[in-house]
Amino acid sequence: MKTLEDLKALREKLKSDIKVRQNQGTKIIIGMGTCGIAAGAREVMSAALDELAVRKLNDVQVQQTGCIGMCEKEVLLDVIRPNEPRITYGNVKPADVKRIIADHVVNGRIIEDLVVGKIEQES
Amino acid sequence: MQHIRAHVLICAGTGCKSAGSKEVELAFQKEIKAAGLADEVMVVETGCHGFCEYGPLVIVYPEGTFYSRVTVEDVAEIVESHLLKGRLVERLLYHEPMTQEMIPNYSDINFYKKQHRLVLAHCGSINPEQIEEYIAVGGYEGLGKALTLMTPDEVVAEVKKSGLRGRGGGGFPTGMKWGFAKQSVNDKKYVICNADEGDPGAFMDRSVLEGDPHKILEGMAICGYAIGADEGYIYVRAEYPLAIKRLRVAIEQAEAMGLLGENIFNSGFNFQIHIKEGAGAFVCGEETALMASIEGKRGMPRPRPPFPAVSGLWGKPTNINNVETFANVPLILVNGADWYCQFGTEKSKGTKVFALTGKINNTGLAEVPMGITMREIIYDIGGGINNGKKFKAVQIGGPSGGCLPEELLDLPIDYDSLTAVGAMMGSGGLVVMDEDTCMVDVAKFFLNFTQSESCGKCTPCREGTKRMLEILTRITEGQGREGDIELLENMAKNIKETALCGLGQTAPNPVLSTLKYFRNEYEAHIKEKRCPAGVCEKMAIYTITDKCKGCGLCAKTCPVKAISGNLKQQHVIDQAICIKCGACMSVCPFKAITKG
Numbered sequence: 174m175k176t177l178e179d180l181k182a183l184r185e186k187l188k189s190d191i192k193v194r195q196n197q198g199t200k201i202i203i204g205m206g207t208c209g210i211a212a213g214a215r216e217v218m219s220a221a222l223d224e225l226a227v228r229k230l231n232d233v234q235v236q237q238t239g240c241i242g243m244c245e246k247e248v249l250l251d252v253i254r255p256n257e258p259r260i261t262y263g264n265v266k267p268a269d270v271k272r273i274i275a276d277h278v279v280n281g282r283i284i285e286d287l288v289v290g291k292i293e294q295e296s
Numbered sequence: 297m298q299h300i301r302a303h304v305l306i307c308a309g310t311g312c313k314s315a316g317s318k319e320v321e322l323a324f325q326k327e328i329k330a331a332g333l334a335d336e337v338m339v340v341e342t343g344c345h346g347f348c349e350y351g352p353l354v355i356v357y358p359e360g361t362f363y364s365r366v367t368v369e370d371v372a373e374i375v376e377s378h379l380l381k382g383r384l385v386e387r388l389l390y391h392e393p394m395t396q397e398m399i400p401n402y403s404d405i406n407f408y409k410k411q412h413r414l415v416l417a418h419c420g421s422i423n424p425e426q427i428e429e430y431i432a433v434g435g436y437e438g439l440g441k442a443l444t445l446m447t448p449d450e451v452v453a454e455v456k457k458s459g460l461r462g463r464g465g466g467g468f469p470t471g472m473k474w475g476f477a478k479q480s481v482n483d484k485k486y487v488i489c490n491a492d493e494g495d496p497g498a499f500m501d502r503s504v505l506e507g508d509p510h511k512i513l514e515g516m517a518i519c520g521y522a523i524g525a526d527e528g529y530i531y532v533r534a535e536y537p538l539a540i541k542r543l544r545v546a547i548e549q550a551e552a553m554g555l556l557g558e559n560i561f562n563s564g565f566n567f568q569i570h571i572k573e574g575a576g577a578f579v580c581g582e583e584t585a586l587m588a589s590i591e592g593k594r595g596m597p598r599p600r601p602p603f604p605a606v607s608g609l610w611g612k613p614t615n616i617n618n619v620e621t622f623a624n625v626p627l628i629l630v631n632g633a634d635w636y637c638q639f640g641t642e643k644s645k646g647t648k649v650f651a652l653t654g655k656i657n658n659t660g661l662a663e664v665p666m667g668i669t670m671r672e673i674i675y676d677i678g679g680g681i682n683n684g685k686k687f688k689a690v691q692i693g694g695p696s697g698g699c700l701p702e703e704l705l706d707l708p709i710d711y712d713s714l715t716a717v718g719a720m721m722g723s724g725g726l727v728v729m730d731e732d733t734c735m736v737d738v739a740k741f742f743l744n745f746t747q748s749e750s751c752g753k754c755t756p757c758r759e760g761t762k763r764m765l766e767i768l769t770r771i772t773e774g775q776g777r778e779g780d781i782e783l784l785e786n787m788a789k790n791i792k793e794t795a796l797c798g799l800g801q802t803a804p805n806p807v808l809s810t811l812k813y814f815r816n817e818y819e820a821h822i823k824e825k826r827c828p829a830g831v832c833e834k835m836a837i838y839t840i841t842d843k844c845k846g847c848g849l850c851a852k853t854c855p856v857k858a859i860s861g862n863l864k865q866q867h868v869i870d871q872a873i874c875i876k877c878g879a880c881m882s883v884c885p886f887k888a889i890t891k892g
Contacts, residue, residue, distance in 0.1 A: 174554045175562045177440040180431065187432035193303045194357045194421060205381045222336050225299035234358040235301035237382020 189231035197255065198232040199278055204249035206240025212247035213267070220267035221250075224274045233278060246289050252277050263289035298335040302379060304328075305355040307420060309344025309506055310499075310538055312351035316367065320352050323371040331375050343507015343542075345420035346661030347407055350390060355402055355420075362402040363388040393657045393679045410676045412639065413663045414647050415623045419507030424542050427549040430510040436555050438629030439514050442521055443563040451522040452478055455625065457633035459645035464490055464581075464618030465696065465722045466798070467644070467711035470625075473615060476605035477523040480613035485525035487516050488590070488609065488616040491532035491539070492574050492581040495694025496745060497653040498725035500661055501619035504649075505532065505539035508623070509546035513569060515622030517556060518629060520567045523615050527568055531586050534573040543571055578695075578749035582797045583616045585751065596751045597797035618723070620649060640666035644710035648721065654691075654728035657682045671705040674728060685730035689814070693722025695742045695749075696802030698809030699735065718809040720802070734831035735814040736821055740768040742806035746799060757800030760791040764807060773834040776822035785811065836876050836891050840867050843888035850880035850889065 174180055192198060203209070203218050218235065225233055243249060246263030252273065253259045260283055262273060269287060276282045306312075306321045324339050345353050350364035354374070361384055363374065370388055377383045389398050390405055399405050413419075422429035430436070442451050456471025477485065489512060493501040505512060516528045532540055547569055550556040558566045572590050579585045580595040587609045589595035608614025624646060628636045640646050644666040650673060653659050657679030664673060670690060674680070681687050689699045698719030700707070707713055711721050729738065747761040764787050767780050788804030795801045811818060820826050827835045840850070846864040851857075858874040861867030869880070881889040 177437070177444045177561065180436055180440050180561075184431050184434065184437070187428050190300075191303075191422070191429060191432050193300065194305070194360075196358065196360060200358075203382075205383075210381070219298075222299040222301055230299070233299070235299065236358055237380075239381070239383055 192232040193234060196234075198234060199255065200234045200236060200251075200253045201278065202236045202238050202251040202253070204239070204241060204247055205237040206244075206247075208240055208244035209247045209249065214248045216267045217248045217250060217265050217270060220270040221274065224271055228274065228279070230274070230278070243289065249289070254278070254281060257281070259292040260288060261290035261292070262287040300336060300338050301358070302337045303357045304337060304339045304379075305342050305357065305420070306339065307343075307345050307351060307353040308341040308538075309348070309351075309420075309503060310536075311344060311348035312353055313538070315351045315365075317352035319368050320354065320366050320371060323368045324354075324375070327372050327375040328379065331380055333375070333379055337379055340423050341425070342421060343419045343424045344503040344661065346416060346503065346663075347405075347658065348661075349657070349659040353420075359384075359400075360402045361400050362390055362405065364390045393682075407658050407660070407662070407677055407679070410672065411663050412647050412665050414627055414639070415504060415511075415620055415649055416507070416661065416663045418511070419503055422508070424507050424509055425545050427510060427546065427553060427555075430508070434630065435510050435626075436514055436550075438626030439517050439521075439555065440561055442518050442629050443561040443565055448478065448522045448524065451518060451629070454633050455522070455628060458624075458628045458636040459633075459640075459643075460621065460624050460628060460636070461644060461711060462618060463620035463624070463648065463723070465693070465720065467721055470617060470621055473605065473617070474519060474522050476603070477525075477613050477615040480606055482613050484527075484612045485523055486609045486612055486614040487520045487523070487525045487528040488583075488586070488614060489516055489528065489530040489532075489619060489622055490581060490583065490586060490616055491530055491536075491619045492586060493533070493536075493619070493723065494576070494578040494581055494749075495696075495723050495725045496742075497727050498651045498694060498723045500649040500651050500724055502536050502539050503661055504619055504623050505536065506542055509539075509542045510550065511623050511626055512543075512619055513546055513550055513556065515617075515625035516569060517560070517567045518625050519615060519617065519622070521563075521565050523613075525615070526566045527570070529570050529572050529590055529609070531572050531574055531580070531590060533576045535576055540571060540573060547571075577751070578746075579751045579797070579799050582799055585797070586616070587614065596753045597799075599796060620724075641708065641710045643712055648709075648724055650724045650726050652678050652726050652728065654726075655681055655683075655685060655730040655733075656728040666710045667708045669706050669708055670700065673709075673726065674705070678728065681728065681730050683730075685732065687728070688731050688733055689729045689735065689738075691727040691729065691738065691742070691806070692725070693720040693805075694725045695746045696720060696798070696805055697722045697725075698805050699729075699738060699813065700809070701813040703813075718805070718812055720805070732829055732831070734772075734827050734829040735810045735817045736768065736772055736827075737829075737831050739807045739810045740765065740772055743768060743803065746803040750799065750803075754794075754796035754800060756791045756794040757796065757803065760787055760795070761800070761803050763787060764791075764804065768807070771818065771821045772827070772832040774821070774825045774832075776818075776825075778822070780822055781811065781815070781818055830891060833876050833878070836878075837871065838869055838874060838876065838878070838881060838889055838891055840869060840880075841888050841890055842866060843886050844884075845886055845888070847885065849883050849885065853879050853883045855879065 461467040604614040844866040851859040
């Protein structure tokens with residue numbers, strides 16, 4: 174390392190490795206209640222993690238949540254981009270995950286045919 | 297490879313480690329593997345979070361969930377419930393002691409909410425044994441900026457402008473100190489980091505060294521550049537093995553990356569750092585004794601001048617700062633002196649880390665802006681006095697500091713306000729005492745400490761503290777005489793004025809401050825032969841009340857046969873024979889014996 178720029182470049186590279194510890198960036202939230210797990214939430218999550226790894230989207234957070242009562246629409250997967258409404262997708266199959274990440278997480282285009290709910294920005 | 301979605305941060309500070317955090321970490325690794333989550337969840341060992349009372353601490357991100365007092369048995373449940381299904385394990389969450397409210401999030405806990413963590417910002421959030429994590433949070437940018445964009449004069453000026461004062465106790469302006477060392481002309485200069493933390497109850501330096509060692513290396517290297525030194529020593533006590541280990545790892549990693557060593561950042565500046573392990577003599581925290589110890593001599597102070605900035609280690613100009621002082625330096629360089637000045641009071645800038653110990657609910661480390669009141673630290677951050685007892689006094693600044701009473705709880709804390717009331721900032725140890733504490737006994741404890749740590753070189757400290765301790769001892773044993781208080785005051789004044797080094801000059805402070813604020817307790821001991829708090833054993837009077845059933849157990853237990861009485865009748869203690877050992881009180885099945 175010989176210049177300040179070298180250091181800053183290295184920092185940019187390393188920063189994403191600890192992004193998980195800062196509460197920022199896009200969030201993907203997967204319903205992992207008993208209903209969600211029974212409908213295949215675990216497989217959906219694995220598919221999401223694989224796709225994020227392939228695309229090197231280290232700063233996207235993946236969280237789980239419990240049952241929100243819409244059990245027949247499980248697996249439920251929410252996407253929250255910073256300062257945008259929380260979009261809930263229903264009946265998500267592992268095969269849908271690629272599209273959700275490509276269109277919505279990366280490019281901000283909501284996939285209307287999978288949407289089951291929309292919540293305006295929570296604080 | 298999979299996307300790492302969760303980080304499990306496990307505190308590996310000395311406090312949590314001794315509470316079993318290593319075993320917890322191993323259990324996490326095992327359970328995470330068993331649950332098939334090894335590719336998506338990462339376990340990270342971190343430095344101290346400062347909330348040692350509740351250790352071992354485990355924090356799970358991205359949620360930032362704070363689990364306290366986690367045991368090996370709890371790990372499977374956290375993995376199954378939280379990491380697999382996203383459900384918090386409520387019974388392990390932190391509950392506020394005053395309200396019993398359950399707080400899942402790290403940042404919402406009162407203990408942390410009221411703090412302002414600059415120096416401790418990364419303690420507990422990065423892995424101290426990985427330089428990559430330090431760089432990821434902006435590490436070594438202060439050094440890079442200094443070396444590539446600033447002249448040494450500009451660095452000294454920036455530190456001067458920040459108003460940073462020495463965090464080791466005295467509060468001397470750091471920028472001025474650097475300026476003196478810079479002015480000294482010599483072919484060789486040294487930078488020393490004083491990590492000889494020895495105040496009873498103080499552990500902030502240890503936590504910074506263990507939790508964020510690179511910050512100290514960076515601060516020292518910046519200082520080296522500013523004053524023109526190419527070599528540095530960290531004088532750290534051998535009782536801190538974890539801090540030493542992590543410093544060694546950090547130095548190795550920084551050298552491998554070219555952040556220490558030759559021609560750093562292509563600037564022509566060379567800097568190497570050595571570790572010197574101290575044997576744990578308190579006096580070696582005094583700068584001239586410390587340097588003697590590094591040179592391989594007996595650790596004893598010498599008169600100043602010459603000051604180390606003129607003639608220090610091996611006769612060369614040397615700049616010595618404390619751990620916490622160096623930890624502030626990279627922040628000032630990166631963010632600028634103006635940013636730093638917004639924290640604190642007019643004459644004491646920035647934050648201070650306090651070690652909270654004693655009769656307080658939340659023991660641990662708290663970093664707060666200068667100017668905060670003692671009440672905020674003890675009640676808002678510290679969670680108040682434990683067991684619902686009443687606050688009596690707080691001892692600040694270790695054996696060199698003083699005891700402050702309740703009336704001074706609302707005093708804004710900075711270097712000058714504390715000195716004005718007879719205490720001192722010292723290293724920032726806060727020992728909180730409740731109503732059951734005897735202040736004469738406290739003064740005796742601290743004087744006993746400085747007396748045993750006196751190096752013996754100068755007479756006022758060697759003989760003076762010894763005589764003062766004898767007087768205090770006889771007061772606590774009920775042998776106090778008329779005039780003892782005045783004699784103590786007179787001796788304290790003389791020792792303060794004539795002792796050679798800071799240790800001796802400040803040794804009488806605990807006696808003076810307790811005399812100032814709790815004089816009536818001294819008087820009760822001397823005139824009434826009574827210890828109001830019931831602490832001083834030799835003055836205690838044990839009596840058997842009418843709760844006595846006459847079982848005779850106490851009489852059988854008494855080692856000096858001071859108890860007599862017939863079976864099934866109330867017994868009595870012969871006070872002339874009683875040696876106040878308390879054995880009778882502890883065996884009485886009816887709690888019939890009182891101490892007063």
